[in-house]
Structure formats: structure tokens, C-alpha cells
Amino acid sequence: MDAEIFYVLVGAVIVAAIARWRGWPAPLLVTVVALAASFLPFVPEVEIDGHLLLNLVLPPLLYSAALDVSFVGFKRSLPQIRRLGITLVLLTSVAVGLVAWWILPSLTLPGALLLGAIVAPPDAVSAAAIGRKLGLPRRIMTVLSGESLINDATSLTLYRVFAAIIAGATLTVWDGVWQFLAAVGVGVIVGLVFGIVLHQLRMRISDAVVIGTFGLLAPFGAYAIAEHLLGSGVLAVVAMGLYVGYNSPRTDYTTRQQETPLWLSADLLLESFVFAYIGLQFPRVLSDLGGEEVGRILLLSGAVLLVVLVMRPLYVYPANLWANRQDRRRLERWDRSVASGAFDERRRESKRWKHYSAEELRSQIVRDRMAGLQLTWKDNAVISWAGMRGVVTLATALAAADLAALDTEPSHAIVVVAFVVTVGTLLLQGLTLPMLIRGLGIASDVDDEDDAKAIADIKAKSREAGTAFLAEKRVEWEAKYGEVDLSVFDAFTRRMTRVERDTDEAQQVEDAVARPSYDDLAALSRGWLQVRRGILLEERDAGNLDEEVMRELMTAMDAEELALDTRGATRQQGRA
Template sequence: MAIVVAAVLSRRTGIATPLVLLVVGIVFSLLPGTPDFELEPDWILLGALPPLLYATAVQVPVIDLRRSFGMITWLSVTLVVVSALAVGAVVHLIAPDVSFAAGVALGAVVSPTDAVAASAIGKRLGLPHRLMTVLEGESLLNDASALVVLRTALLAITAGFSLGDALFDFARAVVLALVIGYAVGHATVWLRSKLADPVLMTAVSFIVPFLAFLPAEEAEASGVVAVVVAGLVTGHHAPRRFSARERLTERTNWLTLQFLIENGVFLLMGLQLESLLRDLDQSNSTVPEVLGLAAVVFVLLAVLRVGFVGVQVLSARRQQPKLDAMRERLDQISDRVDTMEEKGNARTATERGQQRLSQFRRRVARGKADVDYQESEPITARGGAVLSWAGMRGVVTLAAALTIGTEVDERTLLITVAFVVAVASLLIYGGTLPLLIRALGVSGVDPDRQRSEVAELMGDISDTAVASIGPTDAIVIDGQKIDPNVAEEMFGWLDRAREFGGDTTPEALTQASQRMLLQRQFMSLMRDALHEERAIGAYSTAALAQASSLIDAQELRLER
């Protein structure tokens, strides 16, 4: 109930829901008589983290992840490792009682960012798609690198440290996780495509994150990477292997589950404050010491993030001349392929030769699309400023800190510092990020431009489908000859649908737009009539439910 109320307040006030819940949890934890909330780290690392990662990975397009993979790995791997080492060195210098390995453990805990609050703010304010991809992609992978660094640091405290062993364990954990995640993703997609039942498919999808995470962890690999890969594989193949109804049902259920989990963990995070303060009182550390150390760590992380994002922004500017050269090179290759096809020879005349030419053309087209993407959605200085200021830490930071065992000296100090850094980052970054975005004028795609692009895309894929299906008088599907009049009627509907790409102002409504308005009004009147029939009770409940489903499907089609 608190999550739902916080979401309503968030929509009315413009403050991200995680921030509202965090404050509610902190205030509630400090009230007299509030019961203790002890957060077991396994509830987050094994219970909440896998489904959250999977839900995000399924929605991230693989092609967008590939196009921004360099920046994502730079921030999620390199920045995490450097931040952990830098925090370890600084903390050990300021507080000599904290060993360097323990400081690195603290750095590993506070280095990964949580994109939940940033994504909520970015989607509401309409950040460019590429910035959202970088934020979500970074949050998908930085947990894995941070947990591996944390495991290495804790091992160094008890058994010593070896750089060679650490690098080998890191590579082994990633490679094995890739294999497990890829296998689980493909196996579950195949299984779910055979079920042909939205309820069963959704039930299986709830198990997929754990099918990838738990075996990977048992094999001492990265469960986080395995879940992300399984989610990416599922999201990539779902449009072709699952029906629209199945995907819609699954998406609705997962959005609900994701909403409850990701916001619930922020509420639990706030509820931890009182117990952490109590543990701090029982230790040798003081509140000023914790606040001072947390402030130093917070500033250090902010400086490192600004520097690493700045390097990527400068690198993107230097890549511009290379993009022009790459485009010119791709045009030359495309012209050469056209020349080869026009002249023809023994190699290209065969069916296999034509397939190779088609594959080559596809690669060239993909290369041109990548260049267009880099030019149309560059990481500018303003976008870099937004990425730099989106360094919020979340509940994974606190859960990872709680995994530090009692054998580590100053354990309470490290956990409390991590909590203070996470809360400060959420409140400072999350509270001011909307103001920064508005001040910089960073915005996403123009709605009119996006609508025109959709119309153009629909026209292209319609032309391809019409060309592939063949002449109207020779269409045979599953052994059944199609009446040419039926085919011509359908193709005529496609031609009318393209009218939506034109002027859509009220003064210049096309016939297609008028037809759309009429259908919407007709569906609304049918809904009212159905409601009246339900009140009368002359028809069976099953008939009323089926009629309601048919109207729902029609309304969904009109909305699409």
C-alpha cells in the first residue's frame, strides 16, 4: 500500500517513487515503537536482484546495447574496478585501522550505480534513447563486476591476494556465466514457445532468472551476467517465437512484479536506518567519523564518474571524422557489390552466390545504420553531464555491504558508510537530476518525427511483405488458394493505412483518420451497451466475458 501511495504522490509531485519510499522508510524507522527490520542480504542478492535484472534485460534491445557497448563496459567494468581501488586506497589512508583490502571491499560495494531512480526520472522527462540505454546497460553489468571485486577483496582479507588468480577467476566467472545464460535463454524460449498458453508461459518466465542465476553461482561464476544474458536472449527472440497475446500478458505481469520489487527494496532500505544506528552505537565508531568518511568517498566517486564520462564524450567527438570515412568506405563497398551483381559471373549466378551477396548487403546496411545511429544520437557534453549526475547507488549497495563477514575489522563502519553514501547519492542526485535535465534542455525524440518514422517503417515492411507474398492471382497459403479479390482488398487496406503518415491536424483529417475516430466512437458505444447488458443479465457470464475480450482486442488494435 505504501508503494502504491508513493507512486501516486510521485506522479503528482514529479519526485521519483524510489526517493519518496526511501524517505518514508527512514522517517518510519525513526518513530518510537517501530519494529526492527533486519534485511538479510540473500533476500536482495538471491531474491530480488535476479528478477529485476531479467525484467530490465528483456526490454533492452540487443542492437542498442551493441552500439553503446564500449561506453557501457567502460562505465560498468573499468570505472567500477578503478573506483574500488581508489576508494580502498583513500579509506586506508584516512583510517589506517581499515586495511587496504577492506577499503577495496567498501569501494566495490559503493561503486555500482542503480538505474532504477535515474530511469524513472529519465523516462518521465523524455531523455534521449541512447542515454537511457547507457544507464540501463551500465546498471545491468556493473553489479556483476562489483560483486566479483568484492569477492576478491574479501578473499584477500582472509587468504591473501594474487593478481593472476584474481584475473583468472574474473575471466572464468564471466565466460562461464555467458555460456549458462545463453543456454538457459534459448532453452526456456523453446520451452515456452511449445506451451502456447499465456498463463503457463508467464509462470515459466518467473523461474527463468533463477534458472540462470543459481547454477551460475553454484559454479562460482557470475549469476548476474548469466541472468542478463538469459534476459537479452529472451527479449531478442520473443517477438518471433511468442504470440502478441502471450507477450502482452507476460509484459503486464512482469511490469507489476518489477514495480513492486524495485520500489519495495527502496522502502526496506530506508527502514534499515534505525538498526544501523544501533549497531554503530555498539561499535567504536562515531557518527562524525562515519559522516566524514562517507563524504570523502562520495566526492571521490563523483569525481571519478565525471572523469570517466568525460573521456567517453571526448572520444565520441574524435570519432566523428572516422564515421565520415567509414560511411564513405561502406558506400564504396555497396557500389562494388552492385557492379558485381550487374555484371554477373559463375560465383554470383548460383543460389549460394546470391545468398552470399544478400548477406553481404545486409552487413553493409547494418554498418550504415550504425553510422547513422552514432551521428543522430551522439553523447554530447550535455548528455555526458546527465550521465555524470546519474550516479545513484541503490539497495544492492546495502545488501552487498551486509555480506561482509564479522571476521572483517570495522565491519559496522564499512556498512554504515556504504549506507550513508547510498542514501546521499539517491537524495542529492535523484533530487536534483530533474532540475539538471531541464536546465540543460536535454530531450528525447520529437513526437512528430517519431510518428513519421513509424509511418515510414510500416510502409517499408508492408512493401517487403507484399513483394514476398507474390502476385494476387497466384497466392497459395498452406495449400489453400487465396481469392484475388480478397488479396486486393487487403492490399487496398494497406494503402489506406499509409494515409496516417500525412497531416494529422483536425483541419486536415484524412479518410483513414476519420475512420479511426469513427471506430473509436463505435467501440466506446459498444462498451456502454455491453455494460447495460451486463446490468440486465439476459446473457450468460461467459458470453459477456468473451464479448468484452473482443472489444478489448479491438481497442488495443486501435491504440497500436
């Protein structure tokens, strides 16, 4: 078994590498190749317990995705994310359950609803990969990524409830609601505790290898403890990832440079294996069915696939229109409040509002709370069609097949339907989504324009803050070293972030006058970088700078500091 898993893993990574090299969607190619290879007689049959697959693959993938999600963007897009990640999952579960119960009554209603919970949550890995490749606007990518972080929690909570009912437990609707709320609360609390602890370790330990190792272990710990406390392990991992990712710019740059390639490699390894496993398992699942069952279960699979495809656009457009209408009503009430003078009275009583004008607060509300107004019908078309299923659907179906309370036919039906929906959405939606994006002409041109303006503003603020910082340091240098070496300081100021190369020669001149050392100049460079980083964080926290742009600028500054440390290390070796 170990050798078979290794062969599958190596083959999946090779196919994924070819896909990345050619610019193709790696999940789709891996699935197609594995599906074709599964019919070859010499390809090994790999069987893995569904619970084991879920517990080993889901935590690191979720944590890595949460690290990359913009917390500010996630917060602004929370209305859409909540609608897709909670409400749509609930509605899809019910719709699939009713259709499945009607076609295959032997499933029973709880078993049919269990099937609905399994196939309800989309996996945004494929959609995000395609979106990044084709340059989807950031507003769409934020919604898709955010949805994938919370819909798994909704699905797994529903799975837990329906599995308990199948096992004989008596649960009311309010019991299910209470379980969901408890799972959310416990999961978020556990995740925040792990996130705070991990962040403090990242702030206090300078060894990037040790921190990277803690980062690899933390998602498994948060997931396991939250599940043990009957909370949502998914939300625990997501909360931890969002907290750590948001505070990552405050840690040492070596930690960021270490963890980025680490998680990219882990994602490639795990995603390649999961999608290869999806393709390899499908023929084996079909072969387990008896001759009389095949036709009826395939009919059920096709019907469920159709329901899954149709439910998303049928919900997305009306929900978006309703949300936009509510947002406009909220703005109308705000404008009436300002016109009647009620706003001025509330502003006098509010510590938060008293420093802002009515127009400034209105702009802030539009920016922070009216995210739904930013999505056009073209954006919603892409979101509606980006519903590919993946690892959660596959793993929970395999776990459901092991439930002792399920008979043979229902357990086989659940696994087959889950495989058909997963492979079907990956191939149907995944292959046509790029054509849809190109046909609608959706691109990130607006993002590029906004980013260019934001970067220009940041550079201006950085120059202003840097000038003040250097003016203060120049006074300190003049008091410490006198006028003799201010020329070196002024040369550094002109070059802004580069350490003057001539300082080594100046340092070798021995006389009675004190001279600035290389360490002084290096400290000056680091102070300059710190000022610039502070400006980035202030603008990010104020909502004036998108987090992805901030991370790109932060990466460039990290490279500057790495070059500074490398020069220092080389100089120390030269002296030795």
C-alpha cells in the first residue's frame, strides 16, 4: 500500500508539473489523466479511509488558503461569502436530498439529506487556479476564496447532524441549529487561541525553520482539538489562518520568506494527490455496484449533478439583487437621517463618529458594507459557474460509506453520486469556465489601475515618512560623528535604501575622529525599511490599500532586507 500511494503521488506531481509548465489548470489535467489511467490493468488500486483522508488533507489545505486570503477583503465581502458559504449550502443540501429521496426511496430522507450535505460545498481550488491564470478581478477571487473557507464547515456540520439521525439519535430542528452555532463558536475560539499562540511564537523565535515546522503542525492540532470539543475543525483552521496571515507582516521577514515556498509545495503535493485519487477511484466504485443498481444509481447521479449545477445560478442572482436592494435602502435611510439632522445628533453622542463628516462616513459605509454593489451580472455569472467539487465531497462520501447504520445500496449510491458530481463538475465547469471568462471579457484591468494609483500614493507617503525619519537620524549622526561623515549620510539618503559602498574604505581610515561603522549604516537601512513597512500596515489597516498589493510591496522590502543581511554576512566572512 505504501508503495502504491508513493507511485500515485509521484505520478500526480509529474502531471501537475507539466500542467503548470504548459499553463493548464493542474487539477483538471491530473483528474483526467488519473481517470484514463485507472482503466489500465497495471495501475494499482489505492484505497484510503475517508476519515483519514479528510483529517490529513483538509487542515493544511484550508490553512494555506486562509493565509493567502485578504482579511480586509474577506470582511468587506462577508455578505456574499456568508450567502454562498452558508445559505446556498443549506438550500443545495435540501434540494439534492429531496430529489435523491424521490428517485431512490431506499436512501431514506435522512440518508438523502446526508448525500445533499456531502455534494453541497464547492471546492475553490480549481476555480482559484483558473481565476489566477486568466486574471479574474480581485473582488471575484475574494468571494470564491472566502466561500471555500466556510462552506466546508457548514457541510460537515450538516453531515454530522444527519449521520447522527441515521445512527438513531433523535434531533429536532432546534437541536441542529444549536449544534451548528456551537460548532461555529467552539471552532472560532479554538482557532483564535491557536492563531494567537502561533503568532506570538513567530514574533519571539527567530529560527525560520522551527517556526515553519510549528506552522505545519498547528493546523492539525487546531482541527483535532476543535473536533474533539464538538466544534468545527474547519472554522478553527480558517480562523487561525486568517489571524496569522493578517499579522504576518509584523513578523520577521525570514519567516515570511521561509513559509511561502513551504506552503506552495505542500499545496501542490496534497492537491495533486487528491485529484489523482478522485480519478483513480471512479471505475472501482462503479464496479462495486450490481447490474440492477447501475442504471438507477447513474440516473440518480445525473439528476443530482443537474441540481447542483442549476441551484447555484438560481440562487446567486436573486440573492444578489435582494442584497443590492437592501443596501440601497440602507443608504436611503442614511441620507434621510443626514437631511433631517438626526445624523448630527448621533455624531455628537458617538465617540467613533464625531471626528468624521457625513460625507466621509457615507463613503466609508459604501466601501465597507456595500460590497454587493460591486458585483456585476458578469461577475455573478462567473461565480455561478465556479462550483467545482473536490476533496471535501470525496472524503466525506468515503467516510459515509463506512457508517454502520447505512445499508449496502445507500452507501454505494452515496459514493457513486459523490464521484459523479465531483468528476462531472471538474470536467464540465472546469473546462468551460475559462471560455466563459474570456467570452464575458472579465479581466483585472480595473484592479491594475487601482493598484497603480494605490502604489503611487504609498510611494508618496513613504517618501514623506522616510524624509522625516532621515532628517531625525541626520541630527543624531551630526551630534555623534560631526560634519566629517555627513557626506556618507547624504549619499545614503540619495540612494534611499542602498548602503553606500564607499563606507568600507572610509571605515579603514584610522584617525582620531569617530566614524560611522557599517553596522550604523545597516541599522539606518533597516530603520528606513521599518518606516516603509509601517506605512504599508497603516494604510492596510485603514482600508486604503488592498492586502494583496501590500503583500507584493512587502515582498519587495523583504528582498531588500535579505540583500542587506547577505552583504553583512559576506563582509563578516571576508574579515574572518
